[in-house]
Amino acid sequence: MIRRFDYGAPLKTDALVKDVPLSADALPYFTVTETDGGVCFTHALGKDDLIFGLGETVRGINKRGHLYRSWNTDEFSHLESKESLYASHNLLIFSGQGSPFGVFFDDPGEVVFDLGYTDANTAAITSVNGNVSVILIEEDELNAIVRAFRSLIGQSYLPPKWAFGYIQSRWGYAADSEVRAIVREHRDRHIPLDGVCLDIDYMVDYKDFSWNRESFPDLKKLSKDMKEDHIRLIPIIDAGVKEQSGYDVCDEGVANGYFCTYEDGSPFVGAVWPGRSYFPDFFRPEVRRWFGDKYHALLDQGIEGFWNDMNEPALFYSENGLKAAHEELNRLLTTNIGLDAFFHLKDVVLGMANNRDDYRSFYHQHHGKRMRHDKVHNLYGAYMTQAAAEGLRSYDPDKRFLLFSRASYVGAHRHGGVWQGDNSSWWSHILLNLKMLPSLNMCGFLYTGADLGGFSSNTTEDLLLRWLQLGAFTPLMRNHSALHTRDQEIYRFGMQEDMRNILTVRYALLPYLYSEFMKCALTQESMFRPLAFDYPADQTALRVEDQIMLGKECMIAPVYQQNARGRYVYLPEDMLLVRFRSAADYDLLPMEQGHHWIDLQLNEMPLFIRKGCIIPLSRGGEWVEAVDFTDLTLLGWLDGAASYELYDDDGTTTQPVLADGLNAILCGVKDGRAFADGKGLTVDASRVIVNG
């Protein structure tokens, strides 16, 4: 049952694609109280209750025990004590003694989730502005709640097939020759690769939709050459538009009044990478149309994918903020500075970025009404993603393009994916990467992944290696790192052969990963799920935080600790361990339900297949198009009939298509014996069937 409960004057967010009728009932489960300008929903927690949801956040899959704040933030340090990252995914799912229930707080302003933080036994959710639509979803099991929610919010974005390939990225790639060299290093070593991201350095003065004609003298030719080598370029687009007369985007935006404004109607100025910048008011359809169409300039160069950044929106400082800081610093510096003044000076300087005063100083047009930014802050990135998606669609409505964003709100999942933001080269972030996956999936974001190897700080080769062993399963598989950090491309490291082998596993698994992605998108399922969702009666599975279900058939449990040579794994049922050293070299080990220690050397990565299931493994390839989805080995631990249905298509059609004409052998364990043959196998167009 799905019911809506409104408080204050809820704002339209476009999160939902279906109308939920307003309930005449009192909101169950929660006590509702007014706070200073807001409204607070409190729910008493049983001692062992669990809470899921919140999409892109720090800490556990079970969110209980911390305070989270939906306030999209350019946060460069994903510490466990942080309250906000780049996204606001206001879905909670409570699981306790009785039936579970889900609740979505549809409010584009600040929402605070105190989930057993202030009081261990109370969840208190506060809409700071008090204008919120509460969507209550009651189903008898956790996955059904997700399905119901996902049906409400609409089908997830579908990336092209090539976007499931390995992507190399780095803040700093600045020239045609550099891109070609990077690609060559991969190809020469047979390290699979399908894309190279261009970070802000490809632009002229960080101007959106520009590219540096000196360092990229012929972008169209570069794109074409790359595509012939099965590589796509993926340029970045930032939210802020450089204030510069003569720059078309700036001039048009100013002339047409497309930018966010101060209260007096003049355009708001904030500083981001280009320096003083304007911010398109993506809330307005005509601005989205205008900005979205700007992507065509790059599409005309042969580009087929983009990433949108800085769209929380990040603000290094505002014009007004800088002026105030300037005055304060001048005041502080006129006297012999004391300790208090020194700390105040630090606060002044550090407080300029992403300052709340700035977010209260500019305005949007939101469904025809002027709206102060902070009331709708968390929608900004989502509407930018929508603008880009609409621009791509207007360029070619019959083609899937790659698009992913840093900031998001529920609803943006229909238009693009998200990466997990500017993480660090920390071992703890492998686990954070893993934990975000099922939470993001619940909120509709299926195309996602983290910066493998870590964005900030210096990576080490074992960290990158172990991280790739997780990234091999995430739809977005991108190695990305920050300027001034250690070079992080696979070929820089002594263990490159082991890393290459991980990519062979990735590419061999593409038929499975692609099929599962499409099935989940089309049927509102999660590709990654907490064990708790599939085994709700298993008290141990409920609290597993370092393993997740992948697709209908699998479970993943990567190593995420330095110097480890294995890890503990809990099997909620009998499973077949596939211990991969490469796509061509792996062990098949049937393992019984229960706790296990698994030996995993640096070059070994595990995948667990549920007993009775089969998954397809291809022969792989060095780019996605080279992977033959119809020439398969089936892996499984069989105890009867089994089948697997496969998606395969041209990779860009907007309507994913089932495979046509498969060829498979079976490789697995049955009756305690390993085998590899085609016996007992029926193959139809899109389905392989193992007879019982």
Add this chain to the structure above:
Amino acid sequence: MIRRFDYGAPLKTDALVKDVPLSADALPYFTVTETDGGVCFTHALGKDDLIFGLGETVRGINKRGHLYRSWNTDEFSHLESKESLYASHNLLIFSGQGSPFGVFFDDPGEVVFDLGYTDANTAAITSVNGNVSVILIEEDELNAIVRAFRSLIGQSYLPPKWAFGYIQSRWGYAADSEVRAIVREHRDRHIPLDGVCLDIDYMVDYKDFSWNRESFPDLKKLSKDMKEDHIRLIPIIDAGVKEQSGYDVCDEGVANGYFCTYEDGSPFVGAVWPGRSYFPDFFRPEVRRWFGDKYHALLDQGIEGFWNDMNEPALFYSENGLKAAHEELNRLLTTNIGLDAFFHLKDVVLGMANNRDDYRSFYHQHHGKRMRHDKVHNLYGAYMTQAAAEGLRSYDPDKRFLLFSRASYVGAHRHGGVWQGDNSSWWSHILLNLKMLPSLNMCGFLYTGADLGGFSSNTTEDLLLRWLQLGAFTPLMRNHSALHTRDQEIYRFGMQEDMRNILTVRYALLPYLYSEFMKCALTQESMFRPLAFDYPADQTALRVEDQIMLGKECMIAPVYQQNARGRYVYLPEDMLLVRFRSAADYDLLPMEQGHHWIDLQLNEMPLFIRKGCIIPLSRGGEWVEAVDFTDLTLLGWLDGAASYELYDDDGTTTQPVLADGLNAILCGVKDGRAFADGKGLTVDASRVIVNG
């Protein structure tokens, strides 16, 4: 075999108490190369080699795979990517295919430990100044290397018995009445307590050896009243001395030339809590004597313990640094600031603290020679600790006082303990706390512990609870938190009864913890050891990073993950699990060697006793002196004869004394049956013996 190899002109550090003859051999294991002004020692690592040591640092017990920098730093954020904390403990122990070996780089300047970071298979240690004494220790097993090293560096500091009690601390306790109230809250609830720390707020303007006569009108009476309630006050002393005419410490220091100086001989000025401050030149015996004797003023008030802080030395900024920043900021602010200028402005402001230029701008007298600070930086805190220890000894040579420090170098372990610095209320820091323990012990620091519940950030009650379950085993057991964070005293929380129960376990274990501490101090053993040290042939034990050995008989393995209801534990041999809910309520579960999942509810903490060993458990008490060390229950899983020797004394004698007259019953498991009786037990003065 122990050999010394000198490079450059090694400086005297007082780390060693014995002379190691200079070897005529070439240094084995390492290739030695000159670097720019320094010397680098490289060692090829086998694929599976492990590296232990480095005392107080981030990351694993096995230090392989990161870069560490010995440069004592006031580091408020203990991220895994940090290179330096507050201490320099330059001991490495390499364990690989052949015999293990230890190597101590005795150099008080900057030393860089690149342990398979730049190249996964190379350890490269660089003495930046090139003046280093390399002490090589070759023994046939890991614990023997530690014993040999510890014999070289001398007996560890012995704290008084009461210092093993629970200590409550918080930055912000500011008045007599507040201290009394805190103690009362504990006593009223029967939460055991032995000490209250006074952080900087007890002073007048943060002046060392002062106390605020308004908020503490009669410190002597407060001390006396507290002591009658079995509570000790433990005031903080900072390294910097406020520059203030009329303040005796300042005036005497200036008059006698006791402070560190600029190159021109005038006293160096840096800003710390008191604002502009001078820094005693603790390198000189006469300065240590003068400063140490200053502690007498507080001892006269009945104080029996101190903590030394800010002695890296921390510098918020220097007089010169502020002037330079001031000029730079003025310059930046005269023009319309651009993006580069803005980031530069941030760098200028943030770069003022702990600036390397400042550390190069002042001088010590080191063994009669003028020495620029940066050459001997890492000794500053150690010599401050020595000053305090000497002052305490000159006050009463026959009494043990409590003394612990933030900064340290090997050698300081003879004079005081260390706490693990300004950690955060992060779950990951429970594990960091655990990992530091064996590493600190190797370097002689036996009296240690972390800020339980976490210093910075806000704690949650489950975090404090789980952290206390580890802290129950650490010699220093202190709950400490920062100003402006959530109140963190046990009685603030709903789960206070569970927390109290943890303290009952701590106090019941005091006879064991105290005896093991004294044995380890007197015989140069480690109280906490990696499993690798006790089970070097066990390939699984070698890499265990979240369990450590405690004393001769035990292993600890606390829960360190939020929302967990248990954890995996590897038993390197058969052990008895004692699952404590309180000192009076526990399960005894014999468990076989191997991997186990252990259920541990929030109120349950595990202790593992090696099969065949017994440990004493007292009836506990609400303060240390109330614990009867002679009235014991012996816990164990018996398969033959066993015995335990106990230390017990007045708690302050400088020569620890064995117990005299014990009374015990035996409670354990034998032949698969639990029992509790006194049968088969022989008790002599200090030893309980179970007949086989």
